[in-house]
Structures are given as C-alpha cells and as structure tokens.
Amino acid sequence: MSGKYVYRFGDGRADMRDLLGGKGANLAEMVRLGLPVPPGFIISTQACRDYYRLGRNWPGSLEEQVAEALAALEGECGRPLGSAEDPLLVSVRSGGAASMPGMMDTILNLGLNPESAEGMGRSSGSAIFALDCYRRFLQMFGDVVMGIPHRRFEDVLETARRRRNAPEHGQWDEETLRGVVQQYLKLVADHTGDPFPVSPRRQLWMAIRAVFDSWNNQRAIAYREMYGIPHDLGTAVTVQSMVFGNRGPRSATGVVFSRDPSTGARRLYGEYLLNAQGEDVVAGIRTPRPIADMAGELPDAHAQLERYARLLEGHYRDMQDIEFTVEEDRLYILQTRSGKRSVAASIRAAVDLAEEGVIDREAALLRVEPEALARLLHPTIDSRAALDVLATGLPASPGAATGSIALDADSAQARAEAGERVLLVRPETTPDDIHGIAAAQGVLTARGGMTCHAAIVARGMGKPCVVGCDAIRFDPRGDSVQIGDRVLRAGDILSIDGATGRVVLGEVPLVQPDLSPYFRTLLAWADGARRLGVRANADTPADAARAREFGAEGIGLCRTEHMFMAQDRLPIVQAMILAETERERRGHLERLLPIQRADFAGILEAMAGLPVTIRLLDPPLHEFLPNLEELGAAALGSAPTAREHQLLQRARALRESNPMLGHRGVRLGISHPEIYEMQVRAIFEATADLVSRGVDARPEIMIPLVGLDRELAFCHELIARVAAEVAAARGMSLACPVGTMIEIPRACVVAGVIAGQAEFFSFGTNDLTQTTFGFSRDDAEAKFLTRYLDSRILTANPFVTLDRDGVGRLVEMAVEGGRRARPDLKIGICGEHGGDPASISFFHQAGLDYVSCSPFRVPIARLAAAQAALSASRPASDAPSST
C-alpha cells in the first residue's frame, strides 16, 4: 500500500488513463504536447483503491507526496496556497478511467479564506471579483464536502437579492457580497457545529476525501451498474491551479470546435465571452460572440487557439471540442475531447481528415457511427421550429412525417389514393394493415415495442414510425383519438418524428435529406474495405430499385406473402384456401399464376444482372383469412352469409395453438405442393420471358423453415420437374440455385446434411431467435422483455442485436457444418439483424458471405460491414481517445 501515488502533469501520458483517470491523462497529454495548460498534479486511482482497502484511511506516503507536489505547484505558479498577497487557488476534480459525467464531485476556487480573499482582491484589483469567488467556493464546498443542502445557500442569496432589488448577483456591490459571505460562514458553523476550515491545506484534504468518497455515492454506483463499469476501479483526483477569464478586458473564456459540427467544414467554430468565467457562458446571462470576432479583439490568443486546435486535431486524429480561457492575454487550454457533431459533419470531417492525410481511410471509416446514417436518409424536422409536442413514443423508424390522421388501413388507402397525405394512427398493426401502411406517410401506434409489426414493416418500407405511444386513447366509436389531453378527429393534421419518438400537433417544417458527395465517398471507401456482400430485402420493383440506388448488390429476401395479401389477389387467395379439392385449388392457382409471374418479372428486371432470392410462401394459410374473432362477432351480429359461414368454418379448421411453430413454410409446401408449384412456375416463366428479351434475370429459389434434409429433397424434385416443363415449353435451358432458410435450431445442428441439398443458406435470425430462446416475439415484447431488459437479465433485446452466446453459437455451428459438407456453400442472412451494425460485426466474424436488410439500411450495412472487416484486421484501439 505505498509507492508512487502522485503524478505531476508533466509525468503522465494519454495511455495512463487507468491510473490517472481520463481527465488527468488528457491534461498530462496536452502538457506533453507543449500546450499551455494551467499546471497541476494528479492523485492516482491506485491511491483511491488503497484508501478503500484501508477502510477509508490515507495510504502510506500519500500525505507526503501531495505536500511535495503542492509545493512544486506553488513554486511553478509563483503563488502560495492561502497567501494573503496573491494566493494560489486550485480546482479539485474527480476522474475515473471510464467517463461518468456528473456522477462524482468537483470543487473550484479552493484555497480561499478571509486573508487570502483579501489578498486576491488586492492582487486582482477587484474586491468584488475576489468576494464572488469566495462566495462560490463556500457554497460549493459546503454543499459537496460538508453535505449542507444546496437550498440553504440559495435561501441566503434570495434574501440578499430581495433586499437589494438587484435580481442578479453579478451586479451586487462589495457590501452585499461581504454580507453573503458572512451569512454563508454562519450557515456552515450552525449546520456543522464547527467554523468553516480556514486552513487551505485542510480544505484540500477534505476535498480529496470527498472526491474519493463520491466514487461510492448512490448515483455513481447506479451509473456503473447501468453501464457495466466495475466497482473496484476507483477515481483519480486532479488538483489544478485556477486561471480566470474574468480578470478584465484582456481576459476571456470560451469553447471552440476545430471544425463546424453541423457541416464538418474546416474552420474554428464556437463562442467566447470577454471578461467572463466558464459558468457565465453556460448561464446565458450575456450573449456569447462568435469565435471569429476574437481575431479582432484578442488577435494573439486567437491565432494561438487556431494553431493549438490543429495540433490537437492532428494528434487525436479527430475533430476536437476545446475549452479555453484567456487570462490577461495569456491563453490556457483547459480541456479537449472528440467533438460531438451532426452525422453529416462527422462524415465530412472523416473524409476531409483522410484527404488531408491526418488519418487514413480506414480510420475515417471507423469514425462514423453506421446507425447514424439512418438520419441522413429521411426528412427531419427543422431544428429551429417551435413544436407543440403532444406525447412521445418509441422511435421505431427514422424520419419525420406529416399527414392527416387516418384511423384504419382502408380509409388510409382510400384517402391516399384520392391524393391526400395521411398518417396512419392505430392501437397496433397486423398483416391486414399492410396496404394502409404502404399508403401512409408514416405510422403511429399506441402499443408495441421496437420490433413490433408496425416497426418492422415501416423500417422495411423506410417510412417514419413511432410505436408504443401509450398516451393515445382510441374512442370506441372509431372516429377520434385523444393524445395527452387533446382530442383529434380523423382528418386532423399530425406529425411524427421517427428519430426521437415525438408526436407533434399540426404541420412541421421538414428538412429534406441531401446525400452529400462526402457520404458517397465514404460509402465507396466502405465498399473497398468490406468483405461481406450487402443485399436488400425487397418485395416490389420499387423497393428493389431503391435498394439498388442505395448500393444493394442483390435481393437477399423477396417475400411472396405480401404479393398474396394485396387487395386484388386476396379474394383469389381466399378462394384457393376455401377450395374443397386439389383440383379446385389448382383452378384458383391458375388465376394467380400470371399475377405472380408479373410480380417476379418486375423485380428480376429491376435487379437485372444481380441475384434475386425469392422465398416461396411462408406464413400459415390462416393469415390470409379474416381474423377468427372478428368473423365470429360479425357472424353473430346478423345471419351470416354463406361465404362468411364458409370463411368462419375454414378459419376454425386452420386455427393453431402456436402458429409460429405451425403449419407454414416448407410444411405447407409439402402438404399443398400445388402452391409451390405455381410459384416456381411463375419464377421460371418470368425468367424465360426476360431472358428471351435479353434481360439478365438471376433468380434464386429459397425454401423457408427447413429442418430436415428430406424436406428440401422434396422441393428440389418439384423444382427440377417444373423447370424441365417450362424449359421444354420455351425451348431453352433453365436452371437456378436452390437454397434454404436456416431459421430453426435443428437446421443449424444438422446443417451438414442439409447442405447436401442446398446451394445456399440464408439465416432467418428472427425466427431462429424466437425458437432458440423459446420467445414468441410479439408475446415477449408485450409481456416480459421490458422487465428482462430493465432488470438486466438480458443486456440487449435479442430481436434487435443478435445474441452471440446462444443464437450466434448456432449460426457458427451451421456455418461450420454447411461448409464442411459443401465448401462452396454461399451463406447469407436476411433477418432484421442484417441491418444492425453490432450483428453485422458478428456475421463478418462468423464468415458469412453477405447480409441482407431493408433498402433504407443498406448504406448502414455497407459501412458496418467495412468497420467489421477493419476492426478484425486492426488493433483494437486505433487512436488515443480524448475525454
């Protein structure tokens, strides 16, 4: 329990973060770079750990080492702590290895007592300035170190304020300030039974103890729990001499970014205030001025600042956010860190830095958060607009939308077809609402989580969506909703912001997305860096075209069920389901054939030259029939028609206890081979038509829900037979790869034998997650998933980010088994996880060939895939990070 505990700034480096804390290491690094940093020293995290080990007692030689460092600091600054002439003041701050903003304690202006305050007044030439520092110190120390409620100090200020009729203490005279200081000293004495400590060294030790103790205050513990930070790291303590930007007209304080945080343009961007302290900037009493003005008022300091900003940016290889103070023409840098910025700015900054040679392209690619790209692809609400926010829900699909309220899918569609822009507002959505979602500008639901039906469909369509907005109440008559305390009728104008979850009354001004050349450049670099292919999930020619525009290299999942749901086909599909005989069923399928053929032709042509993976019908047949309960209620309301009766009976017969595990996917294809036959015929006929027109159509046929190799063998036979028939009829040779979804655990376990029958695998990680966990997604989200996440039984929603330990292990098994049996097996993934950056990183590591996601997530996947490839080949930490 001894050794070196105390480090002067000059002794440290950025990579000593664990020992010196983030703040301390950062200050030390700046000193090392030769930047003008107010001098100081750091008490290490080791001292804190030993302090706790010793039952909150000072370890070994700590007291001596601090005394030594303090003496050196006094010497360097030429001012002794507590001096009655020109006293040194210090700040005492906490700082652990991991950032825990606002969780632990800080004390400023330490070192003041009656004598040194007088001395400071004299040396600064302003008694008011010195008294104000003294007052601030007493209040902060009393609150943080002595535990006196903040409110008690505010009461004193309030009384003084009322007495003087001066609303702001900044305008108080010396007498008033002296009175406040006296009352503060009395307040402390009354509260603690002891006078306020006058010895600056005693003040320092009390402050150090307070910082160490704050490591284990309730909010710090809770914060560490929440972010998974170990409890035994401890905090360092930084003791730094104070500098003052309020020493007069040649002093100032401010904050600058090394580049414009909105656009990324390379120029200093920020604000400053003459003759002011940092907190005055924050308090907003005076209006700060743009940094450019400083070039005229404090030209030397401004030039220095510009130089240091470039130096720091080059050193940290990222745009910086810098706090500075000028004390009587002398510039001090107080802190630097990577600057928060808009997505557009982060892209431009990354591209520019790479083109300026500050960083390489790989680093630039690692700089941009893939998820953030989503915000660039959709309109957003103008940030300057005043909004009437009625409620907030979950931000389920980014982008902002405005429209007139439609309370059901049919009216949404009808009104949209009449040219109206509508917003669909529902308690929740089901597959029956697809046409309404398609017709609407955006979707708002009262129930559901981030992966509910509305969220998934809207994300897939790239439409803004807010779900789980429980402030919405639906009127049972179905013609109005109450949101918060406002009642709105169908047709009223409402807006939503899918990036934040806000629900806003009326029209809002939108900023349209504009994909900059920087965006395109970055994604082109990403394409060069990634190994994973990126495809899109798309069911229509329009979606396919959009996907292609966003850079998709094929369609990884073309679902055919939405084609069956469309209004013009559903009656035929229902008639097919109601058919009593196979012969009758085949009759209805004959009518569907030309429609499906046209569907496939459209998509294959839109993706000419690129593969299109078409999944044969997957959902259980009852999904195409009206809801049983609705049917039942309708039938009871009046004498049911013959058709209603027939529908009801069929829906009853098809009902399943667990449809997710029921008669769907290949199981349906095996019991009703005529359905798959029709689909396969449509694919081959469409291909034949296109090929004879010279279009390079590349279909791939995918079988859903396979768990047994013989299921696939059955389909293989059927497909070969139909291919031969169409080929014979058209007089051309036709063949296409046949593969399978891997979406149930058994398929992963026996992937080797399944690969014997499959030319490609595509992981359906949605269903695989459901079956691996034994979670029904809808039920889990509604009933217990939130509780699991809140209590950290689960650390992430496995329907959003792939569960590596469980589902991921099965994916790895399947990849190993499949590739062992068939080394050239092509492997992709087409679940929702295909667009999630963390999951993409896993898919890269697992050796997949491509990911497939909704068109709007294609750019995100391209960047995430590049980052995955780069992270795998580069050391974990690319650049020293700043606090």
Next chain:
Amino acid sequence: MSGKYVYRFGDGRADMRDLLGGKGANLAEMVRLGLPVPPGFIISTQACRDYYRLGRNWPGSLEEQVAEALAALEGECGRPLGSAEDPLLVSVRSGGAASMPGMMDTILNLGLNPESAEGMGRSSGSAIFALDCYRRFLQMFGDVVMGIPHRRFEDVLETARRRRNAPEHGQWDEETLRGVVQQYLKLVADHTGDPFPVSPRRQLWMAIRAVFDSWNNQRAIAYREMYGIPHDLGTAVTVQSMVFGNRGPRSATGVVFSRDPSTGARRLYGEYLLNAQGEDVVAGIRTPRPIADMAGELPDAHAQLERYARLLEGHYRDMQDIEFTVEEDRLYILQTRSGKRSVAASIRAAVDLAEEGVIDREAALLRVEPEALARLLHPTIDSRAALDVLATGLPASPGAATGSIALDADSAQARAEAGERVLLVRPETTPDDIHGIAAAQGVLTARGGMTCHAAIVARGMGKPCVVGCDAIRFDPRGDSVQIGDRVLRAGDILSIDGATGRVVLGEVPLVQPDLSPYFRTLLAWADGARRLGVRANADTPADAARAREFGAEGIGLCRTEHMFMAQDRLPIVQAMILAETERERRGHLERLLPIQRADFAGILEAMAGLPVTIRLLDPPLHEFLPNLEELGAAALGSAPTAREHQLLQRARALRESNPMLGHRGVRLGISHPEIYEMQVRAIFEATADLVSRGVDARPEIMIPLVGLDRELAFCHELIARVAAEVAAARGMSLACPVGTMIEIPRACVVAGVIAGQAEFFSFGTNDLTQTTFGFSRDDAEAKFLTRYLDSRILTANPFVTLDRDGVGRLVEMAVEGGRRARPDLKIGICGEHGGDPASISFFHQAGLDYVSCSPFRVPIARLAAAQAALSASRPASDAPSST
C-alpha cells in the same frame, strides 16, 4: 460375373445370410447341426444380382452349377426329377437377407407332368394323392410363373364342385381330379398359347426366373421402401426336395413351440395332424390334435422331435417355433425360428433359460421387449370373448376399460363421485378436462395423435386411452354420439382397448394383470445391470406411492400446475390472477400456501428417503382462466356477470399469439416473484414439518424454461431468502438442491454458464423437441406430422422417440458444457421420452444420470436402461438369429 453361385445345404452356415438368404442359411445351419432336413441346394443372392446386371440373363456358369447340384440331389434322394417310376418333387422358394414375408414367390410340387404324376400315384399307392399334388402344382405354377389370374383356376374348381355336389375337393374321386387337371392344362394352353411345359428341368428354370423377377415386383419394392431395405441386395433361391406328411397313417405334419408361448413353461407345445399336408393344418378342415398325443401315435418321431427342439433351443438360445413333417415314420424338420410368444411367456422363457444355464442373465435381459411390459401392467380384454367392435382408433395408452359414457369432464366427475364407472368420450381434451380424465376409467377421443393431450395425461395416469377415432360423430346437442352407424347416449356402456385401439360396444370380460415372480426376477436383474437411475413423474401422493411400488428411485418431475387446477383451488388461483395489485395477489397466495404445503408434504412423505424434484409453476396464467372463445360466447348469450366480464377482460389481456413460447416458466416467476415465493415457502415449510417428525424428506427445486443464467440467479436469490426465513422461524437449518429444466435450445448452447447456477439439469425433451424443430406439438400432429411420417420425410415421430441427430445433438452439447463447468452436475430427463426404450438407449449413451417417466412406464424404463447398458458393453449381435 461368375464364380460359385450354387451351394448345397451342407456347404452353408447361419452367418451366410447375406449370400444364401435367411431361409437358405437357416436350412444349411440345421443340416450342419445334423438335423433331418430334406436335402436341397441354394442359388445365391449374388446370382440374382448378376442376373439383373446382365439385363435379366443367366450369369456365367449358373446353368452348369444348377445341373450339377440337381444331379447330386437326385442321387441323394434316390429319385430322379420327372421320373415315371418314383419322381423327385422339389419346392422352389425365394429368400433374401432381410425377411420380407409373403412379398416374393414360392412354387411347390415342381417336377410333375403326366408321366411323373402317374409314377407318383403308383409309388405312393394313391392316384388321388398324386393327382391332387399335380392339380396344386399346375395352379400355383400357372398363377405365379405364368401370370394367369388365380380366379380362373378357382372357376374351374367351383364348376367341378357344383357338378359333384361335393363341397370340398378333399373328398373328390379320381375321375373328378383327372377332369380338373385336364381343364387346368387347357386353361394354361388357352391363356398362353402354348402347352404347359412338361420338362421338369424347364419348369425349374422358369420357376427360378420367376423368383428372381419377384424381387422387383411392386409389392416387394413398396415393402422395401417402407422398411428401408436396400433395393440392390437381391434374393436367393432355395430348391428343396418335397416330403409328404400325407403318405398314410404313419405320416403326419405339425408345428411345435419348444416352450408354452403363453406361459413360457418348458414343454413342447403345439399341434399335429396325421396323414396330412401343412396347408391342411392351416385350412382348418380337420381339427389338429395336441402334440402330447403324438407320443402315443408316433412315439419315435415324438421323442426325436423333443430332442431336436432342445437342441435347436440350445443352439439358437431362444424358444423355437418348429415346422415338421413325418413321412412314413421318418421325421423331417422343415423350418425353425424364434417363437412368437406372450409377454409373460417371453419373460418366463428368458428367466428359465438363464437359470437353466442356456443363456446368461444379460442375454435374458436382452430377450424381452421393454415396451411389451406395458401390457402386463394393465387389465386386458379376455382373448376368448366375442366382441362387437364398433370402430378402431389409435392405441394411446394400454389397458382395457369399461364404463358408462360421459360426454364432458364435469358430468364424468359428478357421476364417478356418485359411484358410477364412467368412460370419458370427447372430441379431444384440454387441461380443463383433467378432473374428468382423473375420474374416468378410460378416455376415448375423436381427434388427436399418439402424443395429444389426452394420450399424454392418460399414460401419465396409467389409464387406458384410445384417441383419433374418427368414426365418432358428436351430436351438437351434446347428449349422444354416433360411432360407426350406432347411436349411443350418455350413460350407455362402452369399452375400449388401449393396447389395440378397439372401441367395443357394451361390457367386456377383463383379465386382471398379475405380476409374476419371473417379472420381478427379470427386473431385479435389470436393476443390477443398468447404470441409469429411474425416477417417476408424479404429482400426487397416490401416484408417488404407485411409482415407488414399480421401482422408481425418486420423483424426477413433480408438476405443480395440476395442483392449481384442482376444483377446490381453481377459484383461488383465478382470484389471484384477477388481482389488480401485488398486495391483493399476495393475499390470495396466502390462502394457497397451506394447501400447497399439504400437497408437498404428502408427496415428500410418500417418497421419504428418496429425492423429489418439484418444478415451480410452468404454464402461462391464461391456462387457469376459462377459454376465451367460450367466455365470449357465454357473455353474448346473456348479460355477463361482473365476474364473467372481469374474467373475459383478463383473459383478453393475457392472450398470447404463441403461448408455448410465451409468458410462462421462469419468465412468470420473474415477473410475479410472489407466486414462486409462495411455492418455495410451501416446500420448505412442508420439509421442516416432516423433518421435525423424523421423516427423511428430500425436496429438490427445479426452475422451468431457463435460457439465461441470470434467470436462474434471480431464482437462486429468492429461494435462499425464503429458505433463510423459514429456517429462522423454525429454528433449523434448511437447504435443498436447486436446478433447472433444460428445454430450450439456448439453454443447451450456453449450458456451461447455466451450470454455474444449477446443481442439476433435467431435460424437458417435449419442449426441447418443439423448439428445436419449430414444431408446435398439437398443431404438428393435427396438420402435417402424419403426412411427414407417411411420406418418410420423418422416419419416427420425434415426440415419441427422441430425434438423435437434431435434439439429441443439443442434449449432448448441454451434457458436455454442463459437466465441463461442474463435473458433479446431476443430469436427468423428465420428458415423455424418459419412458421410451429407444430414447432411453440414447440417454444412456449421452451419459445422463437418470430418466424419469410416468409411474406405469417405470418397469419399462428399468429394463430399457439395463438393455442400453448391456448393448453398449456387448457385441452388437449376441446370438445367431433364426428366420
């Protein structure tokens, strides 16, 4: 395509089955043992394979080899084929390596033509005998070899019969027989355009070709498809001299078992007929006499037969079923094979053979089919009774039951309580019907498969059950059923046979089970041989006591949901579910506590000294509420009561899309910890009560549906807290092992981390099969499983026999992972598969510690576990098997 194709009987052995076919190898083996077998030779399967390879042409030197063997045979018998004096007749039979009974062709009496028939008449002294053989030969050869429809020959016989007024040809005179022979010869000539072949050698070659060709007839191919026999094995052809038991009063024919096939007692058991041929015994024209009588009539042959029976039994080390013929005092053995016998006989024979030293105990254990034991544990229908069988369903749970029809669970219970024996007849059953099943003698349903709800519950209770009997129609008024064409009302008497699926009108005479000392001896040997422990699944003290009687070494699964379902608790459970606040819910749980405590005390006491694994509540709460649809209908019928309304609302709120994957198991325990708390408290309080009374109570607490280690950690904490509270209150120390079900794929994959929190694993292979396949059991059985089994996409129902390749692999992963993390981890299985012999064999191999099954399957599991251990340590084939 040449080499040795033909083998004389003396050249072969039992282990040349692949080359000589089962029949040929068996005859050769008997010759090798010195038994009197009519001489002959075998054309090998290789000849057949080469025949096909050569496009159905005779390979190489086959013709020469046959000629040579035939000449030798003629020499040995002293009769030439086709002789006009005393001709040799032969039989020509098929016989592959695998038994395909009745699938291929056989020709008897080959070698007859006008001259040899006359010669045979002279040499045998009976022209009628010779003409009858000739007629039989012409008919068989014409049908089998020449393809003339059987019916054409029957027409000739029928005409002759009518003309003579002699109903049976056995009583025909020589003239009539001559007429029939002439008409047969004409029929053949008319049909084929050629006269019937007179050359015996040509007859022989035609017969050999017919046998080879019959390998590929339609029914043989279908049979091989069904039983997975390869198509390229080919058949051998056995050519054997005929002997005749109808040569006069010193001739006879018969069949004997080496032991009594009903009881297993060691004495010849069978029948014979003097002066008769084998088919006369089968035809039943004359009544055969018990074999014991033969000792008087043909004493030498009888003594010889007795000696040979012992010899064969000793050689094949199993009870034999022997066909013999006596030709003029000379005994011939024609065939021997392992005798079919009753279960009781197979047990006694096995035990006796072992005690006589013919086989060892291990061999005795391997002799008895474990599944067959089920038939010993339940009453059976007296096989001598004449039955009015109305329909047949699936035999879902063995045993026979008679009772008056009850058409719903409530009336079944009410009438049973009034002392009536009832049979519950339902379209299908649900958890709501449990009390009705418990009250009934047996259950009959119209729908459902071998693993439907009724089947599982009935097997668990050891009650006879027939399901899927689709001949039943329910009257919508609910007071009668139609079975086949009979209408039965509630109260009418009906019987079912759960071992065969028969549904019988009225009362049937039952034979009560009687567990013999042999049964007990065999199971005691099994206990000595097995490594796997055997526990039972039981929820009541009565079941627990029965399980113990059957040899269970503990309770592997005590479900607590049935306790919640009982009529006296359900209202409290429902009130608990309807509670609006946790406080109110705790109030209702308080009322359940003493009831649960008594439940647990009863079981723990019944199993004193043995472990009792209690599973905390598993099903979703909505299972305890009335069915939503019924509620809805009831509510619409009249104004709903407040309680009905409340139930309806709550049932709606709790409804899930996929309850199997929903809010149940540990998920329920985590969102409503007060429920698990009550159950855990009841367990510890019951244990404390028993321990203080000196009872050795050994509870183990099991958490269902765990997929995440933190779920288990949560429960561990809860259990430890309650244990400490009860221990403090009772002033004693209390602890019990805490473990988990492993029943979802994720638990298998991350078994290592889960084992960190679990002292034992128990595989729930029902749910694990559902989630691994993505099959909802109920839906799969109703919708597509039958189709999968029929078309052999699945070779076995995975809910009956564990799927080794998929589910089994996950079980192995979990065992490996769990034991690596915790070497002393105890691992069991408590799904339905725990009572299935094939699955038990797998569990033995996978290294589990115990299986747990329903009480009535405990003896089966004990034997199966012994067989698994023995098969693992002995060579695959223990004894040469006979055809």
